[in-house]
Amino acid sequence: MAQQKSETVFAPWDDPDQKPIIQFKSVTKRFGSFTAIDNIDLDIFEREFFALLGPSGCGKTTLMRMLAGFETPTEGTILLEGKDIAKVPPNKRAVNMMFQSYALFPHLTVYDNIAFGLKRSDMPKSEIAGRVEEMLTLVKLNKFAARKPHQISGGQRQRVALARSLAKAPKLLLLDEPLGALDKKLRQETQFELMDIQEKTGTTFVIVTHDQEEAMTVASRVAVMDEGKLVQVATPAQIYETPNSVYVADFIGEVKIIEGTATPLGDDRYEIQWAEGQPAIRAACSTPLTAGSRVFYAIRPEKVAITAERPKDAANAVKGRILDIAYLGNISTYHVELPDGQSIKAQTANNRRLARRSFTWEDTVWLSWTDTAGVVLTS
């Protein structure tokens, strides 16, 4: 996948010599008594595809609107290429935005919509037509240049909006829930198109989304936000595999959170007592924990194996009864109830046909996972 490729070659955030294109320095934004953004520090690097992810009302849109210039920070500074942009109005910023509603001008053709920004710039008239053609080719809409926005489909409108916001070759492109209005299939296709276009143009993209799958697919780094704060900023793989808090673990993907008390075993290994009559969970954790401290153990369903017999060499194994099976075609999720009433999910790939599936409802099974499968969290 593209994201793994870029992971090996593209990681400016780990390179101390790289200068970020965008810097938020202790930025706070209040609307009356409501704090939308709470003291945020954030660096975004050139050519990054950066995703702001969070539930609605977490402040991600406000953060983006401050970059576009529609809101000004109450406190702190935002730097674009090292310069404070607080005083620069939206029409003078080398930043363009793709709006959630697309905001295409209904009275202008597709061509004129894309040319709109160019005509306001100091680009000579003779070059505008060429640039618009280039943009139309990029989003594969040459045939629709003469149509008005109401004469094309939703997916095409989305591409016109993208072309229009890219036409002025901004240093930074902001995308506000760009795929929200598309149906699932089209959305997935468009995600890859977006990544393609981002790579082709080399523009820095900042995308706002509440769809974690979308953020994971397109972004080089993801910032998970909650109530105006950045909870974790990391690559999609890090966010998924090593979330820094229960909030992030729970927000991204499916997870089972088990509460318990930790006992050190030495060598970064711990035992977690979590339920009466259940064997302690053995887990690895690099942050030192004191004996008896309260921890949350997060385990994802695909890391849990399901077997009929107790596996011999598993670090963790619990016995339970299959309560429910969610068949999703490519995978199945088993809801397994433990004797104490808690339930843990296990996921298996359906590489066999349905008729030959090994387990069914009410079967007694063993769930097992290794000591590095789960994450120990303290908050």
Next chain:
Amino acid sequence: MNIRRLFLIAVPYLWLGALFLVPFIIVLKISLSDAAISIPPYTPTLDFSGGWEALKQFFSKLDIENYVFLTEDDLYWKAYASSLKIAIISTLATLVVGFPIAYGMARASDEWRPTLMMLVILPFWTSFLIRVYAWIGILSTEGFLNQFLMWIGVINEPLSIMNTELAVYIGIVYTYLPFMVLPIYSTLEKMDASLLEAAEDLGCTRTSSFWLVTIPLSRPGMIAGCFLVFIPALGEFVIPSLLGGSQTLMIGKVLWEEFFNNRDWPVASSVAVILLLLLVIPIILFQRNEEKNKELEL
């Protein structure tokens, strides 16, 4: 076609036929007649009792003499031209006054909008005639406006606004303002606010985004408002006769004088028929505009 559908279609057609087509045919017929000192004051009158011969005679007496007369006396030409001029100027003036009002309403916060809308519609609750009379009290030489201006010392002599074309413009703008404000407001109110942000984002200043986005998008509303003002203003009678005095020439007034002072019904009818033909053009254009907007919304 079944009877139910026929009945449904028949109702509006009967309505139009009885209340528009029949009166129009009567007016058309009178316009082709000759004036006479009798009751009714024209000949011939239709008499079915005379049979086929009398009917033939009736039709042979109709002629276009009155229409020829309209072209001979320059009073009518001038009245039409002057009405046209007054209607056009007052329509544009209404647009200039009405647009900022509509814009302000559309920009106002949600809790203020119903109140502002109410204020625009409120004058309709009083009689039109009384409101025009009120303007006499404001505009006359001893009126409120002159007294106020003299009191604050802007002028020493009272301005003579009453009985001029200016008074007619003021009257028309005042009376028809809601017809301009409401359609413009409805287009502005529908406008997505993010369009203006998008324009700014793409390099527009506040002013240029107003001219490049707000104005083109509110054009359908402006066109509709202009027609709604222009069409009744062209045939306006009450305002010029109450505020315009004897010098203001408008076709509505000429029509009234022909009917009631001159008692020349045939000439008055032909003036009315020509006025109607003149109005058909803007009415058709108005309908086109409406249809085009509907298409855009689909």
